[in-house]
Amino acid sequence: MTHKHVFQALDISCKDVLKSKSLFGGKVVVFGGDFRQILPVIQKGSRQQIVNAIMCSSYIWHQCWVLRLTKNLRLMVGQQSVDIEDTKNISKWLLDIGEGKVGGPNDGTAKIDIPDDLLIEQCDDPIIKLIQFVYPNILNNSQDLTYFQQRGLLAPTNEIVHEINDRLLELFHGDPVEYLSSDSVSKSDYIDENVDPTLYSTEILNGLKISGLPNPKLILKVGVPVMLLRNIDKKRAYATAQGFRLFLWLCM
Incomplete structure (x- = not known):
């Protein structure tokens, strides 16, 4: 995901330091990744700008040897x-x-x-059809850990992820319990003390769904499995070797 200008700057710096006109001053540099899957992030960039930013569009690429697995x-x-x-x-x-x-x-x-x-053939509800295909008999296997280790759904956007999670939750019996976060903006963060606080109301903050942050609303049911993507108890994780390894695994 690194912009090609970063590598070109490294190439120029290596040439200056090593007093050599060879690529990267004659040093061997290994690039890793799949350029077809992960592209650089160009804010509000067009398709042409994104393609032009990848390593394949740099003059360095023509001097690289491609090694394939x-x-x-x-x-x-x-x-x-x-x-x-x-x-x-x-x-x-x-x-x-x-x-x-x-x-x-x-x-x-x-x-x-x-x-x-x-x-998935044409059907009235493709999401349910997909859930039934990936998670057959999920109600009977919800307590089996290996059942979820062998299955997973990938989605292109967070909106689709939330929709699939909501539909999965509807399949489980029981009454849902809704938990809301308590969000507020510190007054010290205001540029002007006269700014109307209603501009940053709780409703507006809870309406934001940002990648990397948990949703402000969490709906749970008894018996529904929950997956934690991060270790929320870092102190205990650092205290023991086992917790430290778990912390590293969760952060990878």
Whole structure:
């Protein structure tokens, strides 16, 4: 996600320090990542500006050697031989999409045939259909930890994530309990003491849904599993070695 100007600045600095005209002053630099999946963030940038900011658009890229992995070991750990073959086929299909090999020659827009086993057919409620496909018999397996370790849903936006969570919550029996956060703006943060505090009312603050921050409203039911993405007790995590390893794992 780093802008190409950062690497170009590093290249110029290395040349000046090492008194060499070679790329990065003759030092070997290794770049890691998948440029088809993670792109630089350009605020309010167009598609052309984002593409122009990636490493592939830099003069450095023409002097790089591209090394490709031949085996996806992470997807093959703990799987049966039959599942490994299916995983290989899906991985190859996804890579072909990223390289533009699916759908024939195109200029950025093409029609892609999705395999039948990955396609959700037309239905009245596609979200429920997707939940039933990924989490079959979720009410009977809600207390099984391995059940959730082997399944997951990916969504492009936070709005879709919230919608899927709400629909999943509706499947569980019981009365929902709603918890609201207590948000306020410190007066010391005001630029002017005469600013109307109603401009930063609790309703406005609770209406903000920012990535990386928990939602101001939390709805729970008895027996519904909850996933914590961060360790909220850092002091205890640092106190013991076990907690410290857990803290590192949760922060990765």
